[in-house]
Amino acid sequence: MKTKTLQMTTNVNFDRIARSYRWLEHLTLGSALQRCRTHFMPALLHQRRALVLGDGDGRFLAALLAANPQLHADAVDTSRIMLQLLREHCAAASSTAATRLKTHQVSALTYTPVRACDLIVSHFFLDCLTQPEVDLLIHRLAANLQPGMLWLVSDFRIPPNGMRLPAHIFVRSLYAAFSLLTGLRTTHLPDHVRPFTEARFVRIAHHHSLFGLLTTELWARPIVHPEADPIGYRVEVEAEVNLTQVL
Numbered sequence: 001m002k003t004k005t006l007q008m009t010t011n012v013n014f015d016r017i018a019r020s021y022r023w024l025e026h027l028t029l030g031s032a033l034q035r036c037r038t039h040f041m042p043a044l045l046h047q048r049r050a051l052v053l054g055d056g057d058g059r060f061l062a063a064l065l066a067a068n069p070q071l072h073a074d075a076v077d078t079s080r081i082m083l084q085l086l087r088e089h090c091a092a093a094s095s096t097a098a099t100r101l102k103t104h105q106v107s108a109l110t111y112t113p114v115r116a117c118d119l120i121v122s123h124f125f126l127d128c129l130t131q132p133e134v135d136l137l138i139h140r141l142a143a144n145l146q147p148g149m150l151w152l153v154s155d156f157r158i159p160p161n162g163m164r165l166p167a168h169i170f171v172r173s174l175y176a177a178f179s180l181l182t183g184l185r186t187t188h189l190p191d192h193v194r195p196f197t198e199a200r201f202v203r204i205a206h207h208h209s210l211f212g213l214l215t216t217e218l219w220a221r222p223i224v225h226p227e228a229d230p231i232g233y234r235v236e237v238e239a240e241v242n243l244t245q246v247l
């Protein structure tokens, strides 16, 4: 079962739409996605080592490297052309990007980080994966993560209000378009909340936009274990929530 789903994702190819991705995005959603990606940028200025999964043409990573000159990053993507555009965008945004950025053309599902990181970023990437793949990815990476690290995730969502039906129709058409253009076989938004929670992450902040269709969320792995020290755990989570609230 796992081998089959991994095989399906490996066949996805974003090379064909890599150069037009930015313009397709602008035509459909304007600047809403980039605003969503960068919403929590002020919370990322003290991180030192990032693992960025499926960042596409790298507009987010370019902005992050420019905003945080101490940060080193590993970017993982299966698309050769997306990675090439990512390197170009990062080099244009920061003169030190070449020494701070390493790219890896490999599936995130099989990539093993070589260095410990204190930030993982996945913008509109988990929704390319099936539910078993999201479960596998989060559990695999969580096994090697330092307590205290952050995972920034953005994705589409179906809001529980009057926008539910239009959101369903929009998301279904997006999947149909990506299936045609890239060979993507995923057809439903996977749930990332359950695997994050199972891996002992806590969602410390979230922001919904575009009538609830977009979500960006900061998940943290508290340093204190909730069962070993419930009070210390609560204090730590509340401190992180307060930090992100003043941003």
Ligand SMILES: C[S@@+](CC[C@H](N)C(=O)[O-])C[C@H]1O[C@@H](n2cnc3c(N)ncnc32)[C@H](O)[C@@H]1O
Residues within 6 Å of the ligand: 009, 010, 012, 013, 014, 015, 037, 053, 054, 055, 056, 057, 076, 077, 078, 079, 082, 106, 107, 108, 109, 122, 123, 124, 125, 128
């Ligand atoms: C929908 S695009 C999202 C791009 C960008 N993160 C954004 O915010 O728009 C998905 C990206 O993930 C990459 N991708 C798809 N499956 C992957 C996998 N299994 N491992 C690594 N990258 C993958 C694609 O090549 C593409 O660059």
